Amino acid sequence: MLRDSQNEVLGTPKILMSKLFNLSDEVAVVIGGTGGLGGAMADALAEAGAKVAVVGRNPERGAQRVAEIKAAGGSAIFQAADALNKDSVVAARDSIQGQLGTTTVLINAAGGNHPDATLPPGADYCKLPLDAWRQVFDLNLVGGVLLPSQVFGESMVSAGKGSIINIASMSGMIPLSRVVAYSAAKAAVINLTQFLAREWATTGVRVNAISPGFFPAEQNRALLYNEDGSLSERGSQIIGHTPMARFGKPDELGGVAVWLASAAAASFVTGQNIVVDGGFSSVTI
Template sequence: MSDSTGATWKGAAQLRGRLPWRLVDVALVLFIYFFNMSTLFDLAGDVAVVVGGTGVLGGALAEGLAAAGSKVAILGRNMERGEARVAAIHAAGGHAAFIPADASERSSLEHALENVTSKFGSPTILVNAAGGNNSKVTVTEDFPIEKIEVQDWVAAFDLNLLGGALLPCQVFGPGMCARGRGSIINIASVSAHLPLSRVVAYSSAKAAVLNLTQFLAREWASKGVRVNSITPGFFPAEQNRSLLFQPDGSPSARTQAIWGHTPMKRFGESHELVGACVFLASRAAAGFVTGTDIRVDGGYLSQTI
């Protein structure tokens, strides 16, 4: 029996001794319900590392984890955006710090791990939110796939697979395994499931992230580390803004096509990813969940024709 479960039943027993017997059953049910709801997604005592927390989606996830009680280390290259996100978390009463790091360099991540551990303690949650598309590997009518340079293709994989999942897992994962506790959350993409037009390198790299997620889930399950992924639908951010909007801000033809294929007929908002992230991060809520992918896509991948 966990500490929280034991406390629940102890409290219930105390109520049973105070209330008239006719109210005991109702009071017991209500007590257990509200107690469990207040602790199910409580991340107090956790230390979360959000790689790519300087971005729009990663930053929203960092704020959500902090709001759930976790101490949060925001890793990224843009100090201005990182410090701004930390300030927002502090203003909301949370605990956070920005730690400069390049997710594509192992030594940089190893140094970041030392800084996180020194400041907050050993990480228990890792969110890999770094990544993005690159115009050099974006297919158009005038730039077919056969014109993509090998070095540009490799750079896309370095950004989205190597720095977007593999290296952070290699650096932060072993410590979690040694301590017998951890939750790793990789950020995939709808294009990992269905190859979207134009973004072939990005789609291929994100498909690899899904495969890596399932591999690590199997490898590390016996060591107490859960590895899952979240598939966001279409969320406007800097890396896709030029594809989704015209220079004057009006929706592009691609946006119209996306909305037409999305049952909810809109883009997602960054805060709508937080619930899935906190759920996967929580041992109480998702302790038996590993190797899975949660789609937060407005139904996009459910639409066929």
Template sequence: MSKFVEKLFNLEGRVVAITGGGGHLCGEMARAFGEAGCKVAVLDIRPEKSEAVAAQIRDRGGYAIGLALDATSKSSFETALESINREFGVLDIAVNGAGTNSSTPFFEMDLKEWQAVIDSQITSTFLGCQVFGRQMVEKRSGSIINISSASAGPPLSRAFPYSVAKAGIKNLTQNLGREWAKVGVRVNAIRPGFFPTDWNRKNFITAEREASILGHTPMGRYGEVSELVGAMIWLASDAAGFVTGAEIAVDGGFSAMTI
């Protein structure tokens, strides 16, 4: 059984790029890819964060590099891909997880703040799919995993540009999953429920809001970041060879809850 499972989910030696890799969720994903035997490029606008995660992977005996990436710049993606190809070879897996949020009330939000969230989320995902996806389409194989959200629909309150962007990411995932299916490139999304960061707790989660969140989550708790890893490994592996254009909920039942 163990050999069967190992063969089914084996990612040994595959080359991975993960944007937002210095962050709360994607940092854990990057470390998991390292544990799975992948060669990991950790990409983040904060180079000290990407290098810190890469160092953790190397300290565990893995292969990783930390690279600076402005996820709203196509040229920055292209430069990162050149570095990845030079260091590790052709890309096999890409995770688009960069992005910010805003808790500013709707009538108080200016266009600059709105655009910053949109660009950090959906524009960065578009660019990651375009630059990384082109190399995968040319070699006729690859897995792209985008990060959607419980806010992709129906939208969460107080997260206006974030919800719009996540809905766009879900749509883009379905579009590209359809377009690239016949050339061996799979495009899917993970839909996390509530995995709060310190920023979320400070800016979004009041005691009243927490009660609403947990009351709407059948498991009655927040997720642990390690609980995203299984879905990610599955989507990246050959075990998900017939899965594309899908949005996989990892949310403790949040999206299935009504009354």
């Protein structure tokens, strides 16, 4: 009989394909589920059967997302929280777990850039304002990963089960021009993902990242499009460099999110950074 190095019999009971992407046993928290990409991933998790908590600072947007999920037959609640405030994240966790049960999936989708941390064309890097740099690092690293992974990770480790999915960025692997603080912060998100994956590897908690390429959303629309709706110079450059010759659509992150969330489909996947960018990072000119 075949045995692996830990003397376990190889060949676990076969998992039915129809069960691989079934999340009906999961409670999924999507921080930043009020936004474009987090919202689309919340939709996908709910469609796969998860009970979803949409977390963010804007109750109107949260209520709208919850209503859309329910209208599509899913189960969702909204929970207000500020990811940059540990007390607020703890209160959110306790409220969600009181209503839905122990969180088993956490998507960290709160993040973004700050206009003052983007260098205008030709601007001097040496004059980049420190305040803006700190805000970008705080949002993407502290609120975007550190605090939520501490607060929700603690209960996942106690429960011996969980999947944490951090939303990094293609620019965390290859620094894009001008968005210097954002790229460096997202590189740190990828690094922290790998650290946590190793830290919790034997606890039943997996930690992975998704790195989207360019998906038009509220925070980057002005960078990609002109006011008349035509592509900006930067938007054209990006599409010109993308083998699939288009931007991504938020729904195109749903499949990866459901796969990484699934304890059956991604059972041996941890510490990975899954890039969804239409091929942008795979080519050079």
